[in-house]
Amino acid sequence: MMQALYLTLVGIRVPSTRLYKDYPKPNVENTDPYREFQALSTKFRQNIPNSKKKVAIIGGGLSGLACAKYLAEAGHEPTVYEARGVLGGKVSAWQDEDGDWIETGLHIFFGAYPNMMNLFDELGIHDRLQWKVHKMIFAMQQLPGEFTTFDFIPGIPAPFNFGLAILLNQKMLTFSEKLQTAPPLLPMLIEGQSFIDAQDELSVTEFMRKYGMPERINEEVFIAMAKALDFIDPDKLSMTVVLTAMNRFLNEDNGLQMAFLDGNQPDRLCEPMKKSIEKNGGTVMVSSPVKEIVTNPDGSVAHLLMRSGDTVVADEYVSAMPVDIMRRFVPKSWSAMPFFRQLDELEGIPVINLHMWFDRKLAAVDHLCFSRSPLLSVYADMSVTCKEYHDEERSMLELVFAPCSPLAGGEVNWIAKTDEEIIDATMGELARLFPTEIAADEKWPSTKDQSPLGQARLRKYVVVKVPRSVYAAIPGRNKEVDPRQFEGEGKGQPKEEVVSA
Numbered sequence: 001m002m003q004a005l006y007l008t009l010v011g012i013r014v015p016s017t018r019l020y021k022d023y024p025k026p027n028v029e030n031t032d033p034y035r036e037f038q039a040l041s042t043k044f045r046q047n048i049p050n051s052k053k054k055v056a057i058i059g060g061g062l063s064g065l066a067c068a069k070y071l072a073e074a075g076h077e078p079t080v081y082e083a084r085g086v087l088g089g090k091v092s093a094w095q096d097e098d099g100d101w102i103e104t105g106l107h108i109f110f111g112a113y114p115n116m117m118n119l120f121d122e123l124g125i126h127d128r129l130q131w132k133v134h135k136m137i138f139a140m141q142q143l144p145g146e147f148t149t150f151d152f153i154p155g156i157p158a159p160f161n162f163g164l165a166i167l168l169n170q171k172m173l174t175f176s177e178k179l180q181t182a183p184p185l186l187p188m189l190i191e192g193q194s195f196i197d198a199q200d201e202l203s204v205t206e207f208m209r210k211y212g213m214p215e216r217i218n219e220e221v222f223i224a225m226a227k228a229l230d231f232i233d234p235d236k237l238s239m240t241v242v243l244t245a246m247n248r249f250l251n252e253d254n255g256l257q258m259a260f261l262d263g264n265q266p267d268r269l270c271e272p273m274k275k276s277i278e279k280n281g282g283t284v285m286v287s288s289p290v291k292e293i294v295t296n297p298d299g300s301v302a303h304l305l306m307r308s309g310d311t312v313v314a315d316e317y318v319s320a321m322p323v324d325i326m327r328r329f330v331p332k333s334w335s336a337m338p339f340f341r342q343l344d345e346l347e348g349i350p351v352i353n354l355h356m357w358f359d360r361k362l363a364a365v366d367h368l369c370f371s372r373s374p375l376l377s378v379y380a381d382m383s384v385t386c387k388e389y390h391d392e393e394r395s396m397l398e399l400v401f402a403p404c405s406p407l408a409g410g411e412v413n414w415i416a417k418t419d420e421e422i423i424d425a426t427m428g429e430l431a432r433l434f435p436t437e438i439a440a441d442e443k444w445p446s447t448k449d450q451s452p453l454g455q456a457r458l459r460k461y462v463v464v465k466v467p468r469s470v471y472a473a474i475p476g477r478n479k480e481v482d483p484r485q486f487e488g489e490g491k492g493q494p495k496e497e498v499v500s501a
């Protein structure tokens with residue numbers, strides 16, 4: 001300790017000896033969704049068919065890789081064709097010239113992700129999840145620099161642990177606001193999915209008003225929630241999305257407990273998936289963009305035409321591309337089919353992921369924070385939350401900037417702005433959220449009113465724009481498809497159906 005202090009004083013950086021405060025893996029296995037998924041995945045491995053099928057999978061994001069993993073385990077021969085030089089899609093990441101990892105998105109893993117939890121288990125990489133304390137942390141809008149938390153008391157079962165967390169929080173809602181908020185949500189727990197689906201025609205804001213929830217709950221909770229779930233504002237988001245998430249999270253004791261991956265996603269998550277696929281006879285190809293799905297006169301798939309000019313013939317074809325890319329790939333002979341016409345309604349919305357390196361440590365929170373600022377969704381100090389990005393002396397904030405287009409509820413089309421404009425706007429927000437930390441910096445005009453107390457200066461930033469990310473889950477988009485709608489569509493129906501992720 002004394003030696004470390006001495007070396008620091010004489011200007012030599014000492015390697016960190018600090019231990020992380022990670023929490024033990026919670027019990028995520030004792031839930032029906034986990035057991036269901038486990039049974040399904042075990043069945044794949046047990047019922048190996050006699051005939052091996054060649055399957056071409058377009059897209060090497062998590063869905064394409066997971067599809068290939070399970071097909072390979074089921075005895076088939078999948079090949080993943082990924083357009084980019086890196087796997088992962090929205091969880092892809094790459095290193096810049098300084099060796100810093102740049103991620104497409106800040107990602108969190110919840111206890112209530114049964115498929116993901118099974119996958120981590122099957123790959124033997126559960127220890128790569130850094131579990132954080134079971135609480136949700138919100139920046140206080142009216143009290144800059146302060147946070148408020150919803151604490152989940154260990155040992156209290158769901159959904160009572162959530163109810164208690166809300167009751168114990170004194171800073172966000174008054175007791176009477178809490179009493180007004182609970183009754184409209186009860187049918188979600190009692191009636192379940194039928195009630196949830198029936199709310200799809202309403203936005204979050206419309207639902208709130210219809211059922212007499214206090215207006216302040218929008219400002220206090222729903223704005224943060226809508227932006228975290230779909231990067232859009234609550235007046236644009238279908239209430240079904242919020243209720244589905246709440247229902248899942250609230251029904252599992254550890255559903256809302258969060259984990260960070262302990263390092264970059266390609267190495268720590270995509271690589272073990274690739275290895276598992278290859279071990280079981282599948283193939284994963286990067287820098288292999290598909291140009292076109294070519295059909296036969298009867299509408300079945302003839303082959304994939306690659307951008308290289310090669311063709312790929314398989315027994316089955318799977319699209320694991322984002323929906324709006326798949327929309328452009330729908331062959332002419334399928335475009336009138338109601339099944340594929342549904343894609344017309346799905347529109348990807350933009351989202352921006354920011355990396356901001358500061359010249360010193362901010363008052364770090366070892367967790368995900370909900371910003372509740374008009375421009376930002378969630379953020380985390382990755383120098384604290386993630387082992388690989390650890391820095392004892394300087395903070396690196398990763399922030400999700402949303403909403404960033406009018407479709408998502410924003411007033412400004414941020415995706416068309418320069419990186420400098422986006423960073424300046426974010427610095428203004430950070431200055432407001434952390435008035436005693438962020439320094440006034442002439443490079444960033446939005447910080448000009450900062451008090452001299454603020455000392456932290458931005459030393460480096462990287463802006464990652466995803467112009468078409470998840471689709472906008474606006475009211476009416478989540479309708480369940482009734483298969484009878486497609487009866488009689490046999491003529492011209494592709495034999496090898498292309499299913500979009």
Ligand SMILES: Cc1cc2nc3c(=O)[nH]c(=O)nc-3n(C[C@H](O)[C@H](O)[C@H](O)COP(=O)(O)OP(=O)(O)OC[C@H]3O[C@@H](n4cnc5c(N)ncnc54)[C@H](O)[C@@H]3O)c2cc1C
Nearest residue numbers: 059060061062063081082083089090105107108289290321
């Ligand atoms: C900023 C951000 C934060 C997020 N945070 C979370 C979170 O915390 N928790 C969570 O659960 N989810 C989160 N998500 C959502 C999550 O990342 C996605 O749902 C998931 O990664 C989608 O995986 P996918 O495989 O379906 O699609 P994608 O990741 O989009 O993969 C599609 C792949 O298809 C490839 N492709 C496209 N066209 C072609 C072509 N012609 N030929 C070959 N390949 C092609 C693409 O290059 C891409 O690799 C977040 C998303 C973003 C953008």
